[in-house]
Amino acid sequence: GIVPGIGDLIGMLVSGYIVIEGVKLGASRFVIIRMILNMVVEGTIGAIPIIGDLFDMVFKANNRNIELLSNHHLDPAKVEQKSRIALFGIALAGVLFCVALVWIAFTLALKVLQFIF
Numbered sequence: 001g002i003v004p005g006i007g008d009l010i011g012m013l014v015s016g017y018i019v020i021e022g023v024k025l026g027a028s029r030f031v032i033i034r035m036i037l038n039m040v041v042e043g044t045i046g047a048i049p050i051i052g053d054l055f056d057m058v059f060k061a062n063n064r065n066i067e068l069l070s071n072h073h074l075d076p077a078k079v080e081q082k083s084r085i086a087l088f089g090i091a092l093a094g095v096l097f098c099v100a101l102v103w104i105a106f107t108l109a110l111k112v113l114q115f116i117f
Helices: 004-024 028-047 051-059 061-074 078-117
Strands: none
Touching: 004 028, 004 061, 028 051, 028 061, 051 078, 061 078
């Protein structure tokens, strides 16, 4: 945390190794995608000074990914289903977020046009 971004980069390298091991162990593509999303979320938010450090203390992507692999080994079908549901929820949230941004931009554009004319 002394040099912004360096610790997060090293953390993402370790996370990448865990994802590669997941592929070698035969984890499904949905589990691998979920692991990569965990890694990206922690790396992205973790790079934000102060807030990122607090987030890293709570989120722990590597622990989540190791737990995913462990659970996948015990019950692959259950983890596959949960991963599909999680990814669907994330995709839906992304679509809703984009729709909200378009709606806000459209509303602001109308307000500006009304103000001009």
